[in-house]
Amino acid sequence: MPDPILPLQADQIGKTYRQGATTIHALRHVSLTVEQGEFVAVMGASGSGKSTLLHAIAGLIDVDAGRVVIAGQDLSLLTDRALTKFRRSRLGIVFQSHNLLPSLSAEDNIRLPAESTENLDQEIDDLLDRLRLSARRNHKPAALSGGEQQRVAIARALICNPAILLADEPTGSLDSVTGAEVCRHLRELVDDQQRSIVMVTHEPHVAMWADRVVVLKDGNNLAEFVTDGRRDPQSLAKEYHQTLEGEVVR
Template sequence: MSSPSARHAPLLVEGVRKEFRRQRTTVTALSGVDLSASPGEFIVIMGASGSGKSTLLHAMAGLTDLDAGRVVINGQDLSLLNDAQLTKFRGQQIGLVFQAFNLLPSLSAEDNIRLPAPPESGLNEKVAGLLQRLNIAERRSHKPGALSGGEQQRVAIARALVCDPAILLADEPTGSLDYDAGQQICQILHELSREQGRTIVAVTHEPNVAMWADRVVVMRDGRNIAEFSPGGSRDPQEVASHYQGLLRQPLETV
C-alpha cells in the first residue's frame, strides 16, 4: 500500500458545519470549523463535553454528512466519494482509535491488528514491527479479555496503523484508562509523530493528555475558538490554566 503523499497536507478542514435536527429543535454541533494539520503534527482538540469534539473527529473521518464545508485528507475531498469509495478510502488512509478500544473479543491481539489489512507480502513483518513498537509483542497471542486496558488500547493503535494511514484520529483515547496507562498512550502517540512522521489528531478534555501535543486546539460551542502550543514542559497545571483562561474570554476577543 502506498505511503501518504508528501505533496498534500494530511488534513484540511474548511468551513465545516454540522447540525443535528430533532423534531422541532436543531442542535448546531459544529458552526464553521477551519483546521489543517502538517505532516507529523500531533494536534489535540480540547473542549468541554458537548463542545463538538467527537462530531468534528467523525467529520474528519467521513463518518457524518456535513451541512457545509469540506474535509480533505491527503488531497482527497471526502465529499466527492460515494459510500463504497469512502469506506475504501477510510480503510486505507484514516486510522481510527476510540475510547472503548473496539477490539474483536474472539481474536488474539495479533489477529486484531492484522484484521483491516489486505493479505500482502510483508504483512507479517509489519504486524511484528507494530507489536514491538507498541510494546505488546509478548502479549501477541492473548485475546482482549486477557489484556489490560492500556494493552488493549495499544493493540487498537497498532490496528489503526497497519494500513499505514495518512492520519490517525483518536477520540478520548485515554478516557477508559488509569493515569499511568493513559500517559503511556500519550507518550506513544507523541513518539509516533516524532519517529514516523505520523499525523495525529486526538480529542480530549484532559490537560494531562493535551500537554503532549504540538498544538492544542480549543473548542467551544461548536467552534475552534483558539489554539496554543503547550511547549515542552509537560505541565498539566500550565495547560489547564492556559485553557481555562481562553475559555473565560468573551468569544469576540479570542
C-alpha cells in the same frame, strides 16, 4: 515546486441536528489544518463539538457545509463504497472503547483491516515491538490490560499506514498511569515516524502531549495555542481555561 499534500484540511465545516423544533448547531464553520508529523489535540467541554468534528473528519457523518480533504482527497466526492475503502486504507481511528474482537488474538486483531499481505508479517512484528506488545501477541483481549488493549487498537489503526491517525478520548477508560503510557506511545509515533495525529480530549494531562491545542466551544473554533513541548498539565489547564473565559485572544 507544488505545495506538499497535507494529511488534513477541514474547511468551514458545519453540522446541524434537529431535536424536535430545535436546531442544534454541532459545528459552526470549523476549520482545522494538520501538517505532516504534527500532533493536534482538540479540547472542549461535553457538547462543544469535538467528537462531532472528529467523526466528520473520519467521514463517519455527513457535513452540511464545508469540506474535509484527507491526503488530497475530498471526502465529499466519494461514493459511500469508495469512502469506506478510503477510510480503511488512509485513516486510522482509535476509540475510547478499543473495539477489539474478543475471539481474536492481539495479532489477529491488528491483522484484520490489512488489505495487502505483502510484508504484512514484518509490519505486524514491527508494530508489536514498537508498542511493546510482542509478548502479548497471542493473547485475546480478555487476557490483556486496558492499556494493552488500547495499544493493540493503535497498532490496528496503523497497519494500513494511514495518512492521519484519529483518536477519540483514547485514555478515557484508562487510569492515569496507563493513560500516560498510551500518550507517550502516541508522542513517539509523531517524533520517530512523523505520524500525524488528531486527538480529542477534555483532559489537560492528555492534551499536553500534543504540539498544538485547538479549543472548541459551542461548535465554534474558539482559539488555539502551542504547547511548546510543555509536559505540565497545570499550565496547560490554565491557558485552556483562560481561552474559554476570553482572556486569551489569538
